[in-house]
Amino acid sequence: MAKLAFDPIDEARRQWEEHGWEEAAPGMAAVTSIVRAQQILMARVEEALRPHDLTFSRYELLQLLAFSKAGALPLSRIGARLQVHPASITNAVDRCEKRGLVQRVPHPTDRRTTLAEITSQGREVVAKATENLNREVFTAMGIGNEDISALNGVLKRFREAHGDY
Amino acid sequence: MAKLAFDPIDEARRQWEEHGWEEAAPGMAAVTSIVRAQQILMARVEEALRPHDLTFSRYELLQLLAFSKAGALPLSRIGARLQVHPASITNAVDRCEKRGLVQRVPHPTDRRTTLAEITSQGREVVAKATENLNREVFTAMGIGNEDISALNGVLKRFREAHGDY
DNA sequence: CGAGAATGCTTGGACGTCCAACTATCGGAC
DNA sequence: GTCCGATAGTTGGACGTCCAAGCATTCTCG
Numbered sequence: 001m002a003k004l005a006f007d008p009i010d011e012a013r014r015q016w017e018e019h020g021w022e023e024a025a026p027g028m029a030a031v032t033s034i035v036r037a038q039q040i041l042m043a044r045v046e047e048a049l050r051p052h053d054l055t056f057s058r059y060e061l062l063q064l065l066a067f068s069k070a071g072a073l074p075l076s077r078i079g080a081r082l083q084v085h086p087a088s089i090t091n092a093v094d095r096c097e098k099r100g101l102v103q104r105v106p107h108p109t110d111r112r113t114t115l116a117e118i119t120s121q122g123r124e125v126v127a128k129a130t131e132n133l134n135r136e137v138f139t140a141m142g143i144g145n146e147d148i149s150a151l152n153g154v155l156k157r158f159r160e161a162h163g164d165y
Numbered sequence: 166m167a168k169l170a171f172d173p174i175d176e177a178r179r180q181w182e183e184h185g186w187e188e189a190a191p192g193m194a195a196v197t198s199i200v201r202a203q204q205i206l207m208a209r210v211e212e213a214l215r216p217h218d219l220t221f222s223r224y225e226l227l228q229l230l231a232f233s234k235a236g237a238l239p240l241s242r243i244g245a246r247l248q249v250h251p252a253s254i255t256n257a258v259d260r261c262e263k264r265g266l267v268q269r270v271p272h273p274t275d276r277r278t279t280l281a282e283i284t285s286q287g288r289e290v291v292a293k294a295t296e297n298l299n300r301e302v303f304t305a306m307g308i309g310n311e312d313i314s315a316l317n318g319v320l321k322r323f324r325e326a327h328g329d330y
Numbered sequence: 331c332g333a334g335a336a337t338g339c340t341t342g343g344a345c346g347t348c349c350a351a352c353t354a355t356c357g358g359a360c
Numbered sequence: 361g362t363c364c365g366a367t368a369g370t371t372g373g374a375c376g377t378c379c380a381a382g383c384a385t386t387c388t389c390g
Contacts, residue, residue, distance in 0.1 A: 027303030142326030161307030
């Protein structure tokens, strides 16, 4: 994988400083690092999910439903929890419904609302997928526990500062 | 923006621990946090670039060329530096070329290779875009300098552990 | 020197994301 | 009680990413 003899982010930082943007250099490095880390992680996650024919979005959908009390939630609440556009929810639910992992159910009192309900097959698939993810990704981060804790702390402050949750 | 009364990541962690996956909980939280942080950052970046009609991929392409000695690089080297698929480079160069920010030039000795060369207009656009990014994103991260340093340190170790660079 | 492997780029298709526009339903205010 | 704004979900289009396949060129090695 390593095609380069140097760290591209260190290199970018050097360039930033050379151009008189010392103020912005650490932030630039942080943004670039997060983007790159996300690319690496998503590649690993998608690989762990491939045997189950799931994508990360669809996995998140199924896991959220599996953890909910009734196994069903309004699409709008799903969107709020996963922080994605309503159209993306429609898409994810469509695909899961085609595979029988989820089914659309009308809301009992509000006819505008549609619920997504996880099926027993959906529960099976998401259980196996979680097992894989835990083994191949979440417990194999490649950095120490202190680093993971520090990361979680910083990113929690970051998200809070930007009005997440 | 804040639609929720709780942190979804804390909630997910709680669920993980309840299901006996304590081992994987910190890694799960870290992965989810990185994904979410990247979403937040990309939204901010894209907004800062919108006035210049650029996307982040195209900005990265232009900045890389602007910093290169000759203002031109083989498409394959661009792909290696930005860590994206060749097809994505083709796409980005196509769009920049249509706007006159970049032009394709044949490699002097290797006829397989195509160079992307930044134009003077491309240099103007990327300079203004960088100014915007520095002001609106890179120097407005919402967390302290120590947090940014810690983040950069952890993510550098993470990237190194996964064979980046 | 010549055939097969490797490299460089492009194309077409699948997927996910967002936005804007639209339909349907609900709820509050006068 | 009715109308108008807010809310819920879907659709179609634009964009970016990846993969697989294909074509051209260059390199390697017998």
